[in-house]
Each structure stands twice: as structure tokens, then as C-alpha cells.
Amino acid sequence: MKKYTSLTEIQAKLAQKELDLPGLLSYYFGQIEKNQHLNAFNEVFFDSARAQADAIQQKLNAGTAGRLAGMVIGIKDNICYKDHQVSASSRMLEGFISPYSATVVERLLKEDAIIIGRLNCDEFAMGGSNETSYFGPVKNAADANRVAGGSSGGSAVAVQADLCLSALGTDTGGSVRQPAAFCGIIGLKPTYGRISRYGVIAYASSFDQVGTLTSSVTDAATLLSVLAGADHADSTVSTLPVPDYARELKPTKKKKIAVLTETIENEALDPEIRAAILAAIARLEKQGHEISYHSFDLLDYLVPAYYVLTTAEASSNLSRFDGVHYGYRNSQAESLNQLYKDSRAEGFGEEVKRRILLGTFVLSAGYYDAYYQKAQQVRRLIREKVVSLLASCDFLLSPVTPTPAFKMGENMQDPLVMYMADIYTVLASLAGIPAISLPLGNNKEGLPLSVQLMAKHFNEQELLNLSESFLIS
Numbered sequence: 001m002k003k004y005t006s007l008t009e010i011q012a013k014l015a016q017k018e019l020d021l022p023g024l025l026s027y028y029f030g031q032i033e034k035n036q037h038l039n040a041f042n043e044v045f046f047d048s049a050r051a052q053a054d055a056i057q058q059k060l061n062a063g064t065a066g067r068l069a070g071m072v073i074g075i076k077d078n079i080c081y082k083d084h085q086v087s088a089s090s091r092m093l094e095g096f097i098s099p100y101s102a103t104v105v106e107r108l109l110k111e112d113a114i115i116i117g118r119l120n121c122d123e124f125a126m127g128g129s130n131e132t133s134y135f136g137p138v139k140n141a142a143d144a145n146r147v148a149g150g151s152s153g154g155s156a157v158a159v160q161a162d163l164c165l166s167a168l169g170t171d172t173g174g175s176v177r178q179p180a181a182f183c184g185i186i187g188l189k190p191t192y193g194r195i196s197r198y199g200v201i202a203y204a205s206s207f208d209q210v211g212t213l214t215s216s217v218t219d220a221a222t223l224l225s226v227l228a229g230a231d232h233a234d235s236t237v238s239t240l241p242v243p244d245y246a247r248e249l250k251p252t253k254k255k256k257i258a259v260l261t262e263t264i265e266n267e268a269l270d271p272e273i274r275a276a277i278l279a280a281i282a283r284l285e286k287q288g289h290e291i292s293y294h295s296f297d298l299l300d301y302l303v304p305a306y307y308v309l310t311t312a313e314a315s316s317n318l319s320r321f322d323g324v325h326y327g328y329r330n331s332q333a334e335s336l337n338q339l340y341k342d343s344r345a346e347g348f349g350e351e352v353k354r355r356i357l358l359g360t361f362v363l364s365a366g367y368y369d370a371y372y373q374k375a376q377q378v379r380r381l382i383r384e385k386v387v388s389l390l391a392s393c394d395f396l397l398s399p400v401t402p403t404p405a406f407k408m409g410e411n412m413q414d415p416l417v418m419y420m421a422d423i424y425t426v427l428a429s430l431a432g433i434p435a436i437s438l439p440l441g442n443n444k445e446g447l448p449l450s451v452q453l454m455a456k457h458f459n460e461q462e463l464l465n466l467s468e469s470f471l472i473s
């Protein structure tokens with residue numbers, strides 16, 4: 001069977017009866033089997049996916065199937081699916097079974113998507129290489145000695161290696177866009193508050209957002225229409241109406257695109273990425289868009305502000321894992337305090353502990369003003385600057401990553417090196433704007449390159465329109 005790159009293609013085959021859902025699902029099961037070394041899946045949901053394939057095929061025969069019939073999708077292992085395990089790739093939650101489904105899962109199921117399994121990720125979504133997973137790193141299918149990116153590394157590799165058609169990830173500071181960039185696929189992080197976070201294991205709640213990893217812009221658009229929109233279970237979700245993004249997809253002409261100068265001139269930027277981005281800019285200009293260059297002098301503050309704020313939020317969010325309520329419990333402890341300490345010491349990995357400590361420190365009485373409050377102020381400045389830039393143009397353009405996928409282990413010794421690699425993705429996260437990572441072909445070594453486009457709050461339609469016209473031209 002050949003690789004399908006969009007739901008439209010699959011639905012056409014299903015309609016012509018050249019394909020059926022049990023057959024399609026077996027194809028993906030075969031692909032997963034052949035690519036086990038990539039370590040993309042924490043678990044394949046063989047039984048529930050097969051049952052879904054049979055049931056949805058019957059609906060297709062009867063003409064009653066939902067909008068996503070034919071979509072075989074994987075979910076990052078920090079998204080709850082009732083009666084299925086969810087681990088956040090942590091020992092802390094190993095074996096834990098979700099008592100309920102996330103809103104995004106409910107919405108996928110309602111439209112007849114088949115959920116094929118849960119995908120490996122960095123532990124509690126903390127990381128940028130998928131090397132902090134308790135279940136081992138995910139390997140990049142372009143070069144198995146290199147990282148998949150993270151934290152949604154399993155989600156990106158599953159789509160890259162054709163183990164499923166699309167995947168859900170979560171993006172707090174780049175976790176959808178960066179692995180998409182390392183794997184040569186499309187990663188969309190919508191506006192903060194576009195999609196419900198209910199049932200998504202929290203990392204930093206004022207940043208976390210569900211995003212999609214796909215091989216086509218139309219699939220990103222179709223999924224967004226299904227996933228987005230108000231939810232009584234998450235009050236941070238916007239009540240703005242949700243367009244039919246895929247149907248409204250149309251070519252964009254003559255838009256104003258602002259290139260953030262420092263991001264391109266930055267010495268740390270890989271020369272092949274710079275060349276690919278300059279070529280992309282030239283292509284956009286040729287397509288009739290107006291390119292302008294703008295200084296973004298707050299670049300140096302992005303990573304520090306992001307890490308102060310997200311670790312602070314994480315230290316609070318992860319306090320619920322105490323060995324008592326649920327999750328891993330040390331069995332030898334003789335007092336309650338010892339139980340808390342030992343369960344957390346044994347249940348969490350190094351990176352998660354580092355962040356809990358850092359977050360607790362920046363929130364502590366003596367340091368709150370100097371770090372946490374300062375970072376909040378910096379976040380506000382960044383957001384204001386982004387909003388004012390986007391008042392005079394339609395899109396911002398920057399790299400997604402400073403380098404292509406790096407070698408396994410290369411950045412694990414020094415957390416600061418790993419954190420600095422998030423420099424281009426955290427901007428959209430701090431400002432809460434939608435952003436997309438688009439593939440730009442491969443470098444000389446065959447590693448994927450990419451570019452990032454960002455738009456005004458809730459302007460996903462424009463962002464998808466530009467992405468589609470850019471990629472198909």
C-alpha cells in the first residue's frame with residue numbers, strides 16, 4: 001500500500017471501495033511492526049482500534065459516518081482516553097488507566113477517527129528531544145542516530161514514518177512545531193485557548209495547547225475544526241465560532257510578512273537552515289507577498305522568561321503526584337512524609353525534578369519578586385511587542401529551530417544548551433499566538449529543514465491559507 005498523505009485521499013478510496021477501514025488499519029499495524037526500533041509508540045490500541053474500524057466501516061456502508069472517517073490518528077501519551085493507559089512517559093504514571101477521556105479525544109471519536117495508540121514523548125512533556133522519556137528515546141526516521149525532537153517526538157515520527165496518518169501532540173514551548181521540523185512534517189500550534197485542555201496532563205497551564213502533526217495542511221485544517229471550540233470543562237477555551245477551516249482553505253495573495261531579523265542573523269543558526277529560509281522568503285515574495293524586516297530586540301529574554309514561568313507552573317501542577325492520590329507509590333516508607341519524598345524521588349526522572357526544584361525556587365518567598373514576577377512582566381512586554389508588530393503586518397516569519405535534528409545524547413549533558421534550542425518556538429507560546437512549522441526539504445545529509453509562520457490571535461484560517469499556498473506552489 002502506498003503512503004497516504006491526506007484524509008481526502010483516503011476518503012476518496014473508501015468511497016470508491018478500493019479500500020476498507022480494517023484493511024487500512026492492518027496496513028498501519030504492519031508499518032508499526034516494521035518500525036519498532038523507532039520507539040514511537042508507548043502502546044498500540046490493537047483491540048479498541050480494530051473494534052472502531054469495524055464499526056465505522058459499517059457506518060460508511062450505511063452512509064452515516066462522521067467527518068473523520070478514514071483518519072487513523074495517534075495521540076501523545078499525555079492525553080487521556082477513557083479505559084486506556086496514559087503515562088506521560090513517566091514511571092510516576094506507569095500502568096495508570098484513564099477514568100475519562102479528554103475533550104479532544106471525545107471530539108475525535110464523535111467524528112469517527114480511529115485512535116491507534118499512545119505515542120512516546122518527553123516525561124511530562126518536559127524536553128526538546130524525546131530523550132527524557134522513561135520508556136526510552138524516540139529515533140528520527142531520517143537518521144536513527146538522531147533525535148526525533150520533543151516533547152511530541154513519538155507523534156512526529158509516527159507521521160514521518162507512516163505509522164498512522166496524523167497525530168495529536170501538545171505544545172507548551174514548541175513541542176509540536178520542533179519535532180515536526182526535525183521530522184519534515186507539518187506541526188500546528190493553535191492560539192492559546194482555541195482547543196480545550198481538559199483531560200490533557202498539565203505541564204504549564206498558561207502555555208499548554210493541543211496541536212496537530214500531519215502530512216498535509218488540509219488535514220491540519222480538518223482536525224482543527226473538529227477539535228477547536230468552547231468546552232464547559234475548560235474555562236480558558238475561547239467561545240469564538242469555529243470555522244470549517246478545510247472548506248474555507250483558499251490561496252492567499254499579497255500579505256504582509258515580517259521577518260524577525262535577529263532570528264535569521266543569529267550566529268547560532270545553522271547555515272543550511274538560513275539558506276533554506278532565505279529561499280523560502282524569496283518564494284513568498286515571488287508569490288506576491290510583501291516582505292519586511294523587523295528587529296525583535298527581546299530575543300535574549302525569551303528563553304529565560306519561558307523557563308521561569310513554565311517551571312513555576314509545573315512545580316504547582318506536578319504537586320498532585322504525591323504517591324497517595326494515584327500513580328507510583330513507594331512501598332517501604334514508614335511515615336507520610338517519607339512516602340511523599342520516596343514516591344516522588346523514585347517516580348520522577350531527572351529533568352522533571354530539575355524543573356520542580358527550579359519552579360519551587362522562583363516561587364519561594366524571597367525570590368518571587370526577582371524571578372517569577374519579573375518574568376511575568378517580561379512576558380507582558382513580549383506579548384505587547386508581538387501584538388504591535390502584528391498590527392502592521394499579517395504574519396511573522398522565523399526559523400523553527402537553530403539546527404536540524406541533533407545526535408542522540410549530544411545535548412543531554414547540559415540543560416542550558418537544550419533549553420536554548422527552544423529560542424524560536426517559545427515566542428509564539430509566550431504571546432499565545434498561533435504558529436505553524438512547514439517543511440522546506442532536506443539538507444545535504446538528508447535531514448529535514450523547516451520554517452515557522454506565526455499569525456495574529458485566532459487567525460488560524462489565514463495561517464493555514466498561507467501555508468497551503470506556500471507549500472503547493
Ligand code: GLN
Binds near residue numbers: 172422
Ligand atoms: N522544549 C520545551 C520545554 O522543554 C518545550 C516543551 C513543550 O512544548 N512541551 O519546555
